[in-house]
Amino acid sequence: MDATNPLPGPALDQLGTPLAWADRQARIVGVNLAFPRWIGVGARRLIGQPLAALELEGDALARFLAQEEREVLRLHRIPLGVPGEAPRPADGWLTRIPDGWLLEAHPADDSPSADPAQALPGALQAALKGMAHELRNPLAGLKGAAQLLARRAGARPEAGDERELIDLIGAEIDRLSQLVDQLLSPAPQRPHAPLNIHAVLERVLRLAEAEGGWTVRVQRDYDPSIPEFPGDADRLTQAVWNLVRNALQAGASTIVLRTRVESGLHIRERLHARALRVEIVDDGGGVPEELAEHLFLPLVSGRAEGTGLGLALAHQVAREHRGSLGFRSRPGHTVFTLLLPQNEPEGASLP
Numbered sequence: 406m407d408a409t410n411p412l413p414g415p416a417l418d419q420l421g422t423p424l425a426w427a428d429r430q431a432r433i434v435g436v437n438l439a440f441p442r443w444i445g446v447g448a449r450r451l452i453g454q455p456l457a458a459l460e461l462e463g464d465a466l467a468r469f470l471a472q473e474e475r476e477v478l479r480l481h482r483i484p485l486g487v488p489g490e491a492p493r494p495a496d497g498w499l500t501r502i503p504d505g506w507l508l509e510a511h512p513a514d515d516s517p518s519a520d521p522a523q524a525l526p527g528a529l530q531a532a533l534k535g536m537a538h539e540l541r542n543p544l545a546g547l548k549g550a551a552q553l554l555a556r557r558a559g560a561r562p563e564a565g566d567e568r569e570l571i572d573l574i575g576a577e578i579d580r581l582s583q584l585v586d587q588l589l590s591p592a593p594q595r596p597h598a599p600l601n602i603h604a605v606l607e608r609v610l611r612l613a614e615a616e617g618g619w620t621v622r623v624q625r626d627y628d629p630s631i632p633e634f635p636g637d638a639d640r641l642t643q644a645v646w647n648l649v650r651n652a653l654q655a656g657a658s659t660i661v662l663r664t665r666v667e668s669g670l671h672i673r674e675r676l677h678a679r680a681l682r683v684e685i686v687d688d689g690g691g692v693p694e695e696l697a698e699h700l701f702l703p704l705v706s707g708r709a710e711g712t713g714l715g716l717a718l719a720h721q722v723a724r725e726h727r728g729s730l731g732f733r734s735r736p737g738h739t740v741f742t743l744l745l746p747q748n749e750p751e752g753a754s755l756p
Contacts, residue, residue: 423495423510427456431470431506443512446487456499456506459485461492469499476501476696485510551575573611597635597726602681602745603627605638606662609645613660616653623649626663631681634747636726644722644730647715648685648741655689655739672729672744679747680728684740692734701730719743 423440427433433454441448444459457467462484469478478499484492495510551574558567606627613623645662652660663684670680692700701720723730728745 423512425451425456425459425508425510426502426505427508428505431456434505440510443493443510444486445490445493450487454487456508459487459508461486461488466499470506480510548575548578551578570615573615576608577612597637599633600636600638600641601633602631602641602664602683603629605641605645606664606683608642609649610662612646613649613653616650621653621657622659624659624661626661628664628666631664631666632747634681634745636745637722640722640725644719644743645683645685647719648743651715651741652685652687652689652739655687655691657687657689659688661686666747670744672727672746675727675746677746681745681747683743683745685743686738686740688737689739691736691739692732700732 421439423437423443425433425436425440433451433456436448436451441451444451457464457470460466460483465478465480465483469475480495480497480499482494482496485495486492493510493512495512497508497510500507500509551571555568555571555575558571606625610623610625613621649660649662661684663682663686665682665684667680667682668678670677672680701716720730723743723745726745728743730741730743732739732741734740
């Protein structure tokens with residue numbers, strides 16, 4: 406990836422959503438194929454132009470770029486284009502990213518009632534796909550090393566604890582390899598199968614203990630009466646692990662995994678007779694106030710080295726299960742709440 410280009414252009418070229426990205430001075434340094442095609446000019450005419458100059462009527466972009474407090478601007482029928490060409494009304498987002506800005510436009514004239522938030526998983530998918538190519542070789546090396554360790558541990562009867570950790574490493578490598586394959590060759594969502602939510606949480610707990618060592622305590626607060634329900638265990642493991650890892654990176658010393666069942670709960674404007682509540686509670690630094698409104702958007706992160714993808718992916722997994730993900734936070738006490746309906750038919754998909 407070029408030093409002046411903060412995004413993986415080839416991966417984003419596969420998206421039909423018009424995207425443009427700019428440097429820290431808010432000058433356009435790259436566009437995907439869909440953006441100039443939608444605007445109606447060649448890509449070369451756009452490179453180097455001020456991002457704010459794309460707004461042909463009004464100054465919402467210029468005013469937003471001039472301030473430093475907000476990280477994301479939601480666009481609603483903003484007229485975008487270049488001088489001399491007819492403006493194109495657009496919905497979408499302008500988001501601060503580590504090396505500048507990302508403009509995601511959804512043509513308002515093509516789909517005036519569409520919610521641009523619904524297209525965010527597509528941008529997330531493209532960003533992850535660009536990273537997946539770089540993960541294959543390291544994963545193959547890790548798998549080979551884990552197999553070698555397993556053979557060595559198998560020759561020593563006293564290596565029971567080591568074998569358990571090696572099995573965990575191998576299982577996680579296989580899960581990540583499947584995720585990489587899915588990103589590179591997207592397949593339809595797998596049919597949901599009965600799962601035990603506590604088996605998912607126990608797997609996450611072991612990962613947290615392995616990463617946090619003795620510096621963090623992970624506590625269980627389970628309702629043992631919760632029955633199995635249809636879902637994707639691997640996807641839910643990824644979502645909960647992203648939330649726990651976020652707590653570890655926020656400096657938490659104690660993390661609580663809590664499960665409860667509630668009756669008559671509204672989730673995404675639908676009433677459900679029974680719903681599972683999974684809470685991840687931590688005593689870390691909390692969610693920065695300036696990020697709270699946009700925390701689940703791709704590329705939004707409170708850490709300089711963060712990708713801003715973990716919480717966005719967790720939010721998408723919740724939606725795949727007809728559920729929701731929310732949070733409340735103050736310094737020293739943050740709770741992420743995953744709500745999952747328990748009365749949905751097996752294999753149900755999003756509306």
